[in-house]
Amino acid sequence: MDFEQGFEATASFQGERRKIIQPTSLNDPKLAKLKEVLVEWINSTLKSEHIVVQSLEEDIYDGLVLHHLLRRLGDVHVEVDDIALTTTAQMRKLELVLQALDQKLGLSSQDDDAAKWNVKLLHSRDLLATLHLLVAMVKNFQPSLPLPPNVSVEVVSLEVNKSGIKSDKQIEYITSQSEDGDGGSNKDDPIDELLKLDAHKIATVKKAILHFVNKNMSSLRLQVVDVEQQFADGVFLLLLIGQLEDFFIPLYEFYLSPNGESEMLHNVTLALDILSDREVQVSGINPEGE
Numbered sequence: 092m093d094f095e096q097g098f099e100a101t102a103s104f105q106g107e108r109r110k111i112i113q114p115t116s117l118n119d120p121k122l123a124k125l126k127e128v129l130v131e132w133i134n135s136t137l138k139s140e141h142i143v144v145q146s147l148e149e150d151i152y153d154g155l156v157l158h159h160l161l162r163r164l165g166d167v168h169v170e171v172d173d174i175a176l177t178t179t180a181q182m183r184k185l186e187l188v189l190q191a192l193d194q195k196l197g198l199s200s201q202d203d204d205a206a207k208w209n210v211k212l213l214h215s216r217d218l219l220a221t222l223h224l225l226v227a228m229v230k231n232f233q234p235s236l237p238l239p240p241n242v243s244v245e246v247v248s249l250e251v252n253k254s255g256i257k258s259d260k261q262i263e264y265i266t267s268q269s270e271d272g273d274g275g276s277n278k279d280d281p282i283d284e285l286l287k288l289d290a291h292k293i294a295t296v297k298k299a300i301l302h303f304v305n306k307n308m309s310s311l312r313l314q315v316v317d318v319e320q321q322f323a324d325g326v327f328l329l330l331l332i333g334q335l336e337d338f339f340i341p342l343y344e345f346y347l348s349p350n351g352e353s354e355m356l357h358n359v360t361l362a363l364d365i366l367s368d369r370e371v372q373v374s375g376i377n378p379e380g381e
Contacts, residue, residue: 109249110219111246113245113246137156137159137160142155148218154188158184167192169187171183171187189210208221241266243264244262245262304318307335311334324354
């Protein structure tokens, strides 16, 4: 799954956190080696069943390979159709297989490891979730298989909820860290990192933000088509804050039809002050946009 697909898929994960691998991490030789080892492991395990995997993203999501791995490695037989053609059938199959697999791995829904994958993530071809699951299976069923150590990816963790889009950038390890590993979170601003992406991917981010804004402004019968232009005078920003926080900002507190830069600056400054009072981090934002 590439960045654009991941961001668009986030909309269907409202209220949940979704981790998207940064494009630069997808080219990491360590990650490529891990994928190669896992593909070879799956193919050698299922060779007698004439199942061949070429892509972890495209060949795992429907549950067929996981079903056969569980049966062969764990001697667990799940009563499901071998081939599931529809989305509903695939997700139902995945649900049953994952339940049996988590039980075989000794995991409960409360375990941190089990939280790294679920039916939605796997069926949406989420590479990170797929890798976490396959690595857990190797450790349980074939611990002697050497996996590349210190395989990590840089991810942007996104959460879309009523309050907005929260993001955080971090390093996530997929295989065990050796003592010389360089783990830890990267403290760079995740939004700055997003803006370093290609233009069409930035457009995808803007599209998601625009959708979020219009969804929350619809009750006011207002529509935003250009966030940069329509938020410049602070009016829409103040109205959006009121909608999200469910309170009314008195009209005498700001200029509904600002005339000139000073009135626009007043509106934007007021909006940032309100956000700051509600413990939203705005310290790096200049009201004048400089």
